[in-house]
Amino acid sequence: MSVHEPPERQAEYVMKGEQKLKAEAVGTSQDEQVAAARGEEAASSHNRRDMILHSVGPTSVSGAMLKPMGKKHVLDEWRSAPLGVPSGPKLPAHLRPLLVPNGAALRLQLRYQKYQDKVRKLLKKADASQQQEHAVKASGRVVATSSMALAVALQAKEISAEQPKSPPLHLKPEQMDKWTVGQDWTTLQPEAPLIQDCDDDESDCTRQHGFVNVMEPTWLLSSIDQRCAETASSLMTQSSTKAQLSLARQLADVRLAVLDLLFICRSGVDVNLRGRPPSSVAIHHRNLIERVKTSNPTELKRVTRIFESLKSDMFMPAVRCLGWLLTKTWRLLFNGLHVDLESLHHVRRVLEASEGDVSVVFAPTHESHLDYLIISYLCFAYGIPLPRIAAGNNLDLPLVGSFLRANGSFFIRRSFKSDNLYKEVLEQYVHELLEDGNPVEVFIEGGRSRHGRVCKPRLGFMSMFLNYVKGTSDDEANKEKKTVLVVPISLDYDKVYEVDGYANQLLGKPKEKESLTVLFRSVWDLFFLRLGHSYVRFGEPVPLTETSSLQDSSELVAQRMQTSGTITSTAIVAALLMWKRAYVTQEMLETRTVWLVEELEKRRATVAHVENDDIAAHALSILNVETKPNSVVAPHLQYPVRALELGFYRNHLLHIFLPEMAVIGALDAALRQRSKCDEGFSTHKVDIWAVKQQAHKIWHFLRHICRHEPIDVDSRVDKFLSEASECSVDESSGTVTVDVHSWNTSKLTSFVLSLNWSFMDSLWLTTQGLWSLFEEHMEHTERDLVRRVQVLAKELFLRQQLCHAEALCSESIKQSLDFLVESAVVRFERSQDGKSRVLRLYSDARALEDLTREVNARRKPHSFLWRVDELPRNLTREEALELMEGAQGSRSIYAKWMAPPATETVAALSRNVSDTSKPRYFVDGTAGFGGHSRAILQRFSDAKLLCVDRDPEVLSIAQANLAEFHGRVSFQNGSYADLAKHLVAAAFPEEVDGILVDLGANSFHFDAARRGFSVLNDGPLDMRYNQRDASLPTAADAVNKLSEVQLTKIFKDYGEERLAKEFAKAIVREREERGKVFETTRDLRECIERIANMWKSGDKGKKKKGKRASKMGSTHPATRCFQALRIYVNDELHHVDNGVKQLVNHLAPNGRLVTIAFHSLEDRPIKDFFRELDKKGRIGDDDDDEWEYEDSDEEDEDVEDIDPLKNKRFRLPRRKATKATEEEIAINSRSRSARLRCIERIL
Structure with missing residues (x-):
């Protein structure tokens, strides 16, 4: 039904719908319904027209209102309808279609909500077959389309009362009586909220929240009275995924330009909380001179200078200019700026209920420089007097400082402990602002939080507020009771644009000093930033009276700042990424997100309004977390800066789980202590008293980490033990029996412990x-x-x-x-x-x-x-x-711990090396993290070192670790087998004094699950040293594509696996018969485990000969297969056979080649090659019979003569391989199988 149709036609549609539904309710046939409609059409057309026009109102001419009842409508189509037209100046006729919103759809929804019950009662009487015709689903019940017409017609017969308007927040004495303390400012009267009922199917209902998006055009067009009287529910259905507009598009859009101008013209108040204009700067200065008790002329002059550096000179045109700039800035930065109206209205009710002289202090959380801008913007929009903001004097920059002063800022020094006069002037100035009725905004944390948690409160400003409350007047009889209401405010962002700088500062990097250059660079960056959503919630105000305690009041404010926060989507995803720190796909992350949101809502946390299905994707895009083509999420937590960045967001939800962190942490520690005694048992019995003692200690520590209200720890422990399914409490003995398997596999336990x-x-x-x-x-x-x-x-x-x-x-x-x-x-x-x-x-x-x-x-x-x-x-x-001795001491320990045989390695390189004046050149062919390289550079102060490694990621870490040796070390990405090419590229001589090769994978490869080397960690089945080279096959490619014969050969030759054929057959069977695709290390590990267990427990295992069958289970059965795949993927044996033979060509006289191997496949060819070189070097010597053969029964094989070595002679300084000591094995168990060999060129 078009709005351009005559009113008679509109009334006809409504009348037909009403008559049709009435006929359905009494059970008449379809023909009788049409006849009844035609019979009453002529008589009631005029009356219906009047009723419809009265119910719709004059705004319906601006756009479409109703459609013909013959077309189906789903109720959800009406939920996003905008609000009614706000009061304000009349617009030109040509601009009305652009700026005036459509209010008809909203009224239709309101009337449907009010008469929903009546419609459902009529539907119960209708015939089931007639209900199914032309019906739609609404709130889980079947509602005929014609019932909408009935709802509108019935509503048109009643005259609704005029909507009450709440005044702006000006606490004039004559207005206080008009405010009703018990009035509910969070709902519209008499209209019902716009939230759809979800009685029948809560799972299909959108998460309910009290946030209003202040970036919506409807909100910007509203007047202050309408914003104050509005409910959160009336705006919660507005879209929150609109694209962010660039500044150029904003300036080119005429509608937005007019919209922003209307907003700043209709917002803001020029009075303070007393209902009068704020006092001028001159009056503040005169009153301050009277307050400061000094008569010394020198001190009075200094008081004036201090006041000039402090003063706030608010200027309303500057405030409106800032409001216009911020409106456009929010569109650049945010998808939405959301305010919790329910908490805002609650603060209004507390203010109106307060008696006596009431002053207001805003205490917001401080994570970004945007915090005070957002608070001032909201006060400007809601008619609250703008606060006077305590800012650091580092922001008092040329031009910028003056503009901020005009918007209410006053600048203070960071420290003034020994300057008593400055402290007194500042305190009296704050008292003057409160006495004048100006709200004051302070950051009681002292500065921006670098870690995402509310910091320990500073007591300076809180002591000033308490002194103001406790101050006495000259006339005690006329003394009025003073109260300062400290309003905690939580500001939470999907992304804080300074967080990367915070992470570096937490690691020791000095903070960059504020300047105009830094400011302009930050402003320029704003044009390219996308910060997602921002949320503002007001906490329960804390009253400061004469009897208040400074420490307790400050802690209470900090606790409410923390607990009033909103759990953003980035906080949820960051917590999940830092949970298991292992292989995770986007699908797994979405599943865990749903679980975590449910846990948060169980604990009554305020969760961001983003839907569960969209949280993961939204947060990953905001946080710039890498998602690979196979949907694997790579947060790169191995880098401290990245871990601190994600930890910043994760810390936003710590306070929700803080009590459970103490209880679960205590029980877990007790279980692990008990497991030493009960190893092998499926249940452990723990003393409850010991758990409570441990929980008390952990809780006292956690309260320093995160602000939280006090709790009864003993009661929390008892409650958890009685409710946890893994625990069985024996009250008679005071113990609890815990099912270890259930405890270790519990999601909640694992997640809380990760925090x-x-x-x-x-x-x-x-x-x-x-x-x-x-x-x-x-x-x-x-x-x-x-x-x-x-x-x-x-x-x-x-x-x-x-x-x-x-x-x-x-x-x-x-x-x-x-x-x-x-x-x-x-x-x-x-x-x-x-x-x-x-x-x-x-x-x-x-x-x-x-x-x-x-x-x-x-x-x-x-x-x-x-x-x-x-x-x-x-x-x-x-x-x-x-x-901790310092750089020198830490380096030697670092080298020792990174590679246990490092000490012996350097010693092997250093023996018999010529002590000449020329610089010595060394090569570390497998640099790793630089442990050996650091030891070499420290041992030879004049040496130059070339670091080579096949893994570019590991090489970049080594480069960072060896940055202090800049000028002495060069880096080349590649294989040591191509050393000749690397020497030329690094401008090294062709022959060097020492070469070190540490064969195989390093500890990083096995510990980093995402690299896929370890059988114990879940991750993608990759195993490539150079993951950046897409041309190289992965271990998954080999397992999924090679035949049974090829896999058998790989497992047998490279892994020396006796069950190679059985494992290969099982893999191929899984691929061909069950369509299995091996993508992760877990897939391959579980397949091999099944076959190994069958051979271990079945008859086949008994028939299998050899040590492998008898020792099955001493190591993981998949270990040898993983080793074989790693060797095959990286072609390691080819590099050993050819690379080591090429390395000796680059040894200078008296130079040494040192190799470290970790299994016999690598060590055997090196041993044979070194033995052959030593034999050739000993021709003509008499000590040939002194050779000691080393645990090998194999006969020596002839080694083909290598031409470049014809004129070179080598010898073995040590006949046997050097093994790791017991001390080195205790430090790093992986060094147990290490074998170090050395050969020296003597001619």
Whole structure:
């Protein structure tokens, strides 16, 4: 039904629909319904027209309202209808179609909501067959299309009361009586909310929230009164996925230009909370002089200078200009800027219910420079007097500072502890602003949060507010009770544009000082940033009265700032990516997202309005997380900067799970201690009292990490143990029996522990750092200790003894130190010169050793498939101090730990090397992380080193680790078999003094699940050293394409696997009969496990001869197959056979070639080749019979004469291979099979 049709035609449609539904309700036939409609058409046409015009209103002429009832309509089509036309200036006729929204669809939905019950009662009486004709689904029930006409017609017969309007937030005395304390400002009266009922099918209902998108044109066109009276439900259905507009498109769009101008003209108020215009700067200055109790002329002049640096000079045209700029900026940056109206209206009700002299302080969270701009923008839009913002004087830049002052900012110094006059002037100025009725906005955290959690509150401003409340007037009889309402506000972003800088600062990089250049660069970056959605929620106000406690009030404000936050989509996805830190696809991530959202909603968390199905894709795009063509998600958590970035977003949901982190962490630590005694049992019995004691300790530590209200830890433990399906409580004995398998496979347990472990790493590192305080001849400040702990963390992380890169966070280390101070482990004292605070230990060495061991027991264990999990290794005092000695000490330890035989390797290279004045040249043919390279460069101070590696990712890490040796080291990506080419490219001589080759994969390849080398970790079945070369086949290509004969040969020749044929046959059978595609290491591992178990337990295993059958299970049965595939994919034996033979050609006289091999397939050809060279070098010697054959019964084979070696002679300095010592094996078990060989050129 078009709006251009005559009113009689519109009434005809409605009347027909009404008569049709009435006929259906009494059970008449279709012919009788039409007859009844025609009989009453002429008599009632005029009356119907009047009713319809009255119900629709004059705005219906601006667009389509109703369609003919013969066409089906789904109710959801009407949910996105805009609001009614706001009051305001009349627009020219040619602009009305562009800017005036359509209100008819909204009214239709409202009337349908109000009469929904009446319609359903009529439908119950209708015939079932007639209901199915021309019917649509609405809210899970069948509603005939004609019922809409009935709803409109019935509503037209009633005259609705005029919608009440709430006033702007001007607390004039004469207006206070007009505000009803009990009035519900969150709903429209008398109309019903626009949220569709979801009584029958909650799963199909959109997640309900109280957010309003302030970027919607309808909201911008509304007046202040309409925004204040609006409900969140009336705008929640608006689209949140609109494309962000560029600045050029915004400026070219006439509609947006007019829209923005209307917004700034109709927003803002020029009065304060007292209902009067704010006092001028001159009045503030005069009152401040009276408040400061000094008569010294010099001090009075300084008071004036301080005031000039502080003052805020608000200017309304500047405010409107900023509002116009911000409106366009939000369109550039955000998909939506959402405000929780329910929390805003609640704050209004608290303000109106307060008695006496009430002042308002806004205390928002501080993560970005956008925070204070958003708060001012919302106050401007909702008619709240703009706050006076306490900003750091680092933002008082030329031109920029003046503009910010005109918008309410006043600038303060960062530190003024010893300047009592400045402190007094600042406090009295804040009191003057409060007395004048201006809201004040302060960031009680002191600065921006670099880690995503609410920081420990600073007490400076809170003490000023309490002093204002407790101040007395001259006339006590007329004294009015003063109250300061501190309103906590949470601002949460899908993406914070400064977060990459935060991560570098947490790792020790100095903060870049603010300047106009930095500001202009940041503004330029805004044109290319996309920050997703932003959410603003107001917390429960905290009243400050004469009896309030400074510490308790500050903590309460910080807690409410934290708990009022919104869990964004990026927080959810970041937490999931940092959960298992293993192979994950986008489909797996979406499934886990649904689970985590359900867990958050169970705990009554406020989750972002994005739908569950869209959360993962939206967050991955915002966070720029790499998603490979096979849908594998690669967050690159092995890089500390990336881990800290994702940790920033993950920390937004810590407070939701904080109590469970204490309880589950305590129970898990108790279980692992018990597992040492009950190894092999499926259940463990734990003392509940011990769990509670452990939970208390963890909880006290976690409250330093994240703000949270106090809880009864014992009650939480009892509740968890009684409700958890894995636990069975025996009250008589005070113990709990835990099903270990269910505990280890529980999603919630695993997820909560993943949140806990990185902070336990930080606490453990901090306790290890306390060993340096035993050095009596040195004084350590907090900054010194944090730096030393970060050095320790870096060294442990590089050698892969620390699982969580985010444990390097300096703020987590400081918070751990605060906990240790509270626990009376250390204390702060003044230094001997009195200029700084230094740390002193309360505890002795034995107590500190016990503490490190206790904290280490709570860290993430090392997991194994075929044996019990092991606790991470705890450092001794000597090891910790050696790592923290500084750069020189840490480097030697780093080399030792990265490659256990490194000491012997360097010794082998250094023996008998000519000590000449010329520079010496060395080659590390398998650089890895640079452990051996660092040791070589330290041993030979004048040496130049060429680092070669096939893996570009590993080589880039080595390049970063060896950056301090710039000028002495060169890097080449490739194989050591092509050394001649690499020497030319690096401008090295053709012959060098030493070459080192560490064969096979390194520890990084096995630990990084995404590389697919390890049988124990789940990841893509890749195994290539150079993943950037797409032409190289992967292990998955080999397993999925090679025949049974080819796979058998690979497993037997390269893996020496006795069950090679059986494993190959099973793989091919899985491929051909079941259509199996082997994509992950888990797919291949499980297939081999099934065959191995069958051979182990069945008759075939008994018939199988050899050691392999008898020792089945000592190692994982797939280990040899994985080794064979790795050798085949990377063609390792070809590089060994040809590469090592080429390397000796590049040895200078007295030069040495050192090889390290980890299995016999690599070591055997090297041993034979070195033996042959040694024999040729010993021709004519008498010691030929002194040769010692090494555990090999094979006869020597003739080695083909190599022409380049005709005139060169070599000898073996050591007849047998060097093996790792017991100490090296204890440090790194992988060195157990290492064999080091060395050959020296003597001529």
